[in-house]
Amino acid sequence: MPPQPQRRQRRAIRELARDERVGQRIIKSIAPSIYGHRDIKTGIALALFGGCPKDIQGKHRLRGDINMLMLGDPGTAKSQFLKYIEKIAHRAVFTTGQGASAVGLTASVRKDPVTREWTLEGGALVLADKGVCLIDEFDKMNDTDRQVMAANLFIDRTSIHEAMEQQSISISKAGIVTTLQARCAVIAAANPIRGRYNPAIPFSQNVELTEPILSRFDILCTVKDTVDPVIDEQLARFVVDSHIRSHPEYAAETDTVQAPEQDADDLLRKYIMYAKDHVHPQLQQMDQDKVATLYAELRRESLAGGSIPITVRHIESMIRMAEANARMHLREFVRTEDIDMAISVMLDSFIGAQKYAIMKSLRRSFSKYLNKSQDHKELLLYTLGRLVQEHIRFYQYRHKGAMPSMVKIPLDE
Incomplete structure (x- = not known):
């Protein structure tokens, strides 16, 4: 029987895994001192958990x-x-x-x-x-x-x-x-x-x-x-606030409040170690048709755009990322949402590697895959954010860089 501290740690890990949004919580906890870069934090989280190595007939x-x-x-x-x-x-x-x-x-x-x-x-x-x-x-x-x-x-x-x-x-x-x-x-x-x-x-x-x-x-x-005035202002506020909270005198005054934040990295490290040691997701319930269709579409687009060639390695990459996402949730089987997450990361990687001239058309072509990996709240916030930024840029273009006092988004958009 494991010692009492280990049992408490396992209990805390299992309780964390019961949260339906544990994956989003883990991604947000990656490098909390760095503002934004959700795509990078998602990739790092998947890389830290990793997929399952396979030995084919010992050869x-x-x-x-x-x-x-x-x-x-x-x-x-x-x-x-x-x-x-x-x-x-x-x-x-x-x-x-x-x-x-x-x-x-x-x-x-x-x-x-x-x-x-x-x-x-x-x-x-x-x-x-x-x-x-x-x-x-x-x-x-x-x-x-x-x-x-x-x-x-x-x-x-x-x-x-x-x-x-x-x-x-x-x-x-x-x-x-x-x-x-x-x-x-x-x-x-x-x-x-x-x-x-x-x-x-x-x-x-x-x-x-x-x-x-x-x-x-x-x-x-x-x-x-x-250069994005809205994002730049948010980044500046985040950096200033981070420096204020990191000051020794501020930390001493709020030591009791900061204690849980200091333990977050240690809990994440133990969570990753536990998942890699005890969770080995299986692929029996994987949607093979979806992966095969996406692979064929990516091959066609890569040849048309002249970008990095899409090969069988990209299929293996999607499988590894799906396993990593399932492992992040301590699941024994790869589910549809794990495949959707892997496809989203793969498409973001593929589209981000293209020339700017064709990125927008590719996002439109693969929107059915990209939207499935996000829940409705995140998708709504993301869409509203993009619309607000576009309206602000258009307003600044017409008014010589001035910032609007209010942004209205019509429902038909």
Whole structure:
């Protein structure tokens, strides 16, 4: 029988899971000091819970970990997200693109200066086995670094490909023949080639990464620093309020009030560990026809738009995300709402990677899938928010930047 503290923790976790909106609560609790970026927080939540790895007849292993790439303008909190994950994950290894060339993302074979024997050193992906590997400035690794052709480092780009998909690293050098395990989720952040994200060109042309590497990321998030008076004012208020609440004197005066907030991260960490250890959702009740139809439509749109090719890996990504969402709710079976959530994240990733010229038409084409993942209240608030922003922009255009005192939305809109 587990000790009393463990029983209390499990009881608290089970009570939290009974809440129908536990998924939304978890997503909102991700990096609470960062305003907005709901798509990124959703992706991080799914990556932290992960899907279920599968071993097909003991011959072929399918990964359950979810890989995620954030690409966007400088100063959009990408590094802060990675630092938050490092704090909340039960096992995390943080590295940067500049440092990865010295230590190695995968593994290296070096000659010991004393014994003169060849030794094997694991890189960040190996050290993060059964955890999360966080890579900042992923784009800062140039071709020489990614191929890792230094005299004492014998790993080429294909090792990164193998580590991200097969989650293993094969070594055959200097008499050392072995395979290292790298069963970890990869969450990386990168900056655009020209310093700022250019919406006039696709995602793949904004980042200095090859298509084989991009195809191994389940979720692609674009972070754009756009000028929006309403959002900018809300962000400024949020930042000022956050600084006020973080002041030592303020914390001392309201210590009793802040205590539950300080325990939130610890509860989330234990909730994730419990879910990964005890919950393994099954796919028997999965809507296969919906996934097959969406896959065919995405293939057609990707060929027409000339964007990142849609492959079978994207089907596997949807399955992993559906399992992660079911695991987030401590469910033993993948339900329709889990599939809808996975499809929504996949479509947001796919549409966000397109040129701005075709993004609106794609959202209209796939609106039947995007709307199903949101409940009616969230969908209504989202729609009203978009309409209000459009009216404000139109008003400012006509009145030389002035802000309206009131915004009226006709019912027919």
